[in-house]
Amino acid sequence: MRNIKKIFGLSAAALFAALMVLVSCVALRSASVVPVLMYHSFQVEEDSLIPCVSPEIFADQMEFLAKNHYNVVGPDKVIAYMTGKEKMPAKTVAITADDGYYNFYENAYPILKKYNLPATFFIVTDKIGVSGYLGWKELREMSDSGLITIGSHTRSHPWIPSVSVDEKRLWSELAGSKEILEKGLGRPVFFLCYPSGAFNDLAKNTAKEAGYKGAFTTNPARKSDINDIYAIRRIKMSSTSVNPVILWGKISRYYAWFKERR
Numbered sequence: 001m002r003n004i005k006k007i008f009g010l011s012a013a014a015l016f017a018a019l020m021v022l023v024s025c026v027a028l029r030s031a032s033v034v035p036v037l038m039y040h041s042f043q044v045e046e047d048s049l050i051p052c053v054s055p056e057i058f059a060d061q062m063e064f065l066a067k068n069h070y071n072v073v074g075p076d077k078v079i080a081y082m083t084g085k086e087k088m089p090a091k092t093v094a095i096t097a098d099d100g101y102y103n104f105y106e107n108a109y110p111i112l113k114k115y116n117l118p119a120t121f122f123i124v125t126d127k128i129g130v131s132g133y134l135g136w137k138e139l140r141e142m143s144d145s146g147l148i149t150i151g152s153h154t155r156s157h158p159w160i161p162s163v164s165v166d167e168k169r170l171w172s173e174l175a176g177s178k179e180i181l182e183k184g185l186g187r188p189v190f191f192l193c194y195p196s197g198a199f200n201d202l203a204k205n206t207a208k209e210a211g212y213k214g215a216f217t218t219n220p221a222r223k224s225d226i227n228d229i230y231a232i233r234r235i236k237m238s239s240t241s242v243n244p245v246i247l248w249g250k251i252s253r254y255y256a257w258f259k260e261r262r
């Protein structure tokens with residue numbers, strides 16, 4: 001009898017342990033995302049208004065990804081992973097940059113080409129051709145290279161929650177910018193990035209209706225599901241992210257999840 005009790009006790013413990021492993025695996029899977037790195041300007045001088053990373057530091061960060069055999073993917077793959085359509089190696093990341101500064105073409109694009117790393121660049125269409133911003137010539141060249149995905153960052157970079165009171169304006173910012181880019185580039189534009197990461201349900205629905213396959217934000221702090229493809233979280237990159245330990249932590253699949261639970 002004692003033996004039966006012992007065996008029963010042991011199997012119950014084994015069952016409990018197995019259950020705990022299963023629960024942790026499910027929890028970890030649901031907390032796992034493809035880290036999406038977010039850049040803005042690539043310049044040497046610090047600018048208090050624009051987050052920037054110097055070309056040298058960006059080169060070091062990209063060298064780290066290349067040398068450590070990271071699987072760098074475009075936005076379509078990020079979505080394929082989030083929707084459970086594709087599995088990705090543990091070391092997978094995506095690279096994005098916002099606003100359309102000319103220095104992306106001058107300082108970041110050559111480095112991405114050197115290491116053959118794909119990236120997505122979100123453009124404010126009203127700024128195309130304005131001094132300090134990219135023109136159609138550079139945008140077409142990068143888009144035609146197949147390495148750079150061009151996405152929309154709206155027409156005028158407004159604060160989406162306040163624009164949302166005017167549905168016509170919201171449509172013009174989201175669908176209008178998509179149309180302008182598609183006409184100028186001669187190819188479809190499938191990805192959107194909310195200015196300053198600000199969005200609401202109406203903006204998500206409008207983005208879907210306008211034909212976007214996904215939309216990127218910054219860090220919605222648990223405001224939306226971690227696998228919401230119309231609120232894809234991103235990780236802010238800065239010049240301090242060059243320390244290999246900090247960089248390694250930032251591009252871990254669980255960084256976004258842990259950051260929101262600190």
Ligand SMILES: [Zn+2]
Nearest residue numbers: 098099195196
């Ligand atoms: Zn922006």
